[in-house]
Amino acid sequence: MDLLALADFNLVARHGGFGKAARAAGRPKATLSRRVAELEANLDLRLFERGARTLKLTEEGRALFERTGALLTELDETAKAIASGGQSPRGRLRLSAPLLFSQTVLGKLAAGFVLKYPEVQLEITTEDRAVDMIDEAYDLVIRVNPQPDESLVGRVFLRDRLVVVASPKLPRPHGGEPVPAIVRGSMAGAESWAVTTPEGKSRLTAKPVLSLASFVMVRDAVRAGLGAARLPLSLAISDLAAGTLANWGQADEFETTLWALYPSRRLLSARVSAFLDYLKAAFPQGTPEELAAYIER
Known part of the structure; x- marks a missing residue:
């Protein structure tokens, strides 16, 4: 041929x-x-x-x-x-990442990576949909809790979990009384949130009063005292420590995992390997606390 x-x-x-x-x-x-x-x-x-x-x-x-x-x-x-005469990473590296991770982390992370590897032309797009890596010519994607895909391989590099938070001024409801809720995504009818606290498991009836497109927006609205919300611990941890938000308990949801994925049929290029190693160095333990500390740097 x-x-x-x-x-x-x-x-x-x-x-x-x-x-x-x-x-x-x-x-x-x-x-x-x-x-x-x-x-x-x-x-x-x-x-x-x-x-x-x-x-x-x-x-x-x-x-x-x-x-x-x-x-x-x-x-x-x-x-x-x-x-x-070497294997220094070089060339274009196209990456797709979800909105929240891009808003809170990728600016600093991308800058540090390019400073370390100046011969790499890093291009990042932000969207929560599952892009087609082959058709859209991506070298690497970051996805939250991805569905199994036989054409992709990768690794978990961060774990997070949801907590129910509210302004300290918002009283926690009792006896099934609904609480005003701020939600990410579409706003439907009342929801039932399963919550775990040191006292045990319980359920909250959440009545959505505001729907927003990103968790950063949701956090800001919760800070304003409009209602309660489920937020990633990494995004809420500094407010919880400062007392500007109150922790109503851990949401009984599946653990949130962030994966770095690439096509299994491809040989792993030097630039993709370098970015994966850079992610690992930035989050060696992959905990919510580690992510929160990186966001606050």
């Missing part, structure tokens, strides 16, 4: 068209088109469906792209590392 033609095919597939690929690489569009056509002829496969204005990978083309793209990247990085 012609590796140059395969590389041109990956270039076109990654950019979603001959024109975009030609502009990105500074090469003639006709050359890329000819190379891909030669590869299709050699493989006796159609790799792209060509429309008047669209270009779409066939099933065979997608399989070839997924299985060869990372290998070509590794070959290129290996050649550059050998040429430079």
Whole structure:
């Protein structure tokens, strides 16, 4: 198989068209088109469906792209590392991370990483949805309690848990009386929150009065005294220590775990390995208290 033609095919597939690929690489569009056509002829496969204005990978083309793209990247990085006499991380590293972790941690973390590895071009996008790593060309994703995915491998690097908190001025209800609640996400009807305190387990009837998009916003609204909320301990711990929030108990929810994930079919590049090691060094124990201390630094 012609590796140059395969590389041109990956270039076109990654950019979603001959024109975009030609502009990105500074090469003639006709050359890329000819190379891909030669590869299709050699493989006796159609790799792209060509429309008047669209270009779409066939099933065979997608399989070839997924299985060869990372290998070509590794070959290129290996050649550059050998040429430079070392394995220093370099090149673009694309990362997707959830909103809260990005808001509270990733600014400092990313800056420290790039200061340590200046030859890495780190690009971070923030969204809570589960991005498609292959289609969207991410090298690494951080996810909260991810669903099992056979195409991804990774490691837990942080653990957190939810606590029910409120302003000290807000009286805790008794006898099933509903409490005004601030929730993250959609606001439905009354909710029942299971809570564990030193005295035992109990339930709170939470009546949502405000719905917000992020836990940082929820915390600020709780500080204002509007109602109670379930917050990650790492986000609430400094307020609890200062007495600006009161702890009503641990929410009986599944433990929150943060995972760093990457495609299992890919060889682990030097830049991904370096970022994983940097995460581990930042949170060696992976506890909520450790995360809170990092946020407050």
